Amino acid sequence: xxxxxxxxxxxxxxxxxxxxxxxxxxxxxxxxxxxxxxxxxxxxxxxxxxxxxxxxxxxxxxxxxxxxxxxxxxxxxxxxxxxxxxxxxxxxxxxxxxxxxxxxxxxxxxxxxx
Numbered sequence: 001x002x003x004x005x006x007x008x009x010x011x012x013x014x015x016x017x018x019x020x021x022x023x024x025x026x027x028x029x030x031x032x033x034x035x036x037x038x039x040x041x042x043x044x045x046x047x048x049x050x051x052x053x054x055x056x057x058x059x060x061x062x063x064x065x066x067x068x069x070x071x072x073x074x075x076x077x078x079x080x081x082x083x084x085x086x087x088x089x090x091x092x093x094x095x096x097x098x099x100x101x102x103x104x105x106x107x108x109x110x111x112x113x114x
Contacts, residue, residue: 004103008021032053036096038092062088078095094107
């Protein structure tokens with residue numbers, strides 16, 4: 001059974017940074033496309049970033065230059081480094097397996113507010 005556990009969220013002021021983690025169990029995340037997605041209050045699921053098995057990294061336009069996706073294969077962990085956070089980044093962040101709507105964890109809340 002796929003298990004994904006996100007952590008690292010919190011409350012920060014605009015311009016701040018956070019690093020999210022997603023630990024995977026029962027599968028090797030390096031063999032799969034892994035996504036970070038987010039859901040803001042009252043909105044649908046939004047794709048944020050992707051890393052594929054060939055290490056291709058993609059970002060939605062609004063986070064380019066601010067967010068960095070990475071993974072540690074030895075720890076079977078996916079990361080999202082988020083810098084220069086903005087209020088519009090406020091959302092629950094999830095890691096997802098294989099596709100935007102794929103299996104994901106319980107999420108971690110990111111709140112950006114002054």
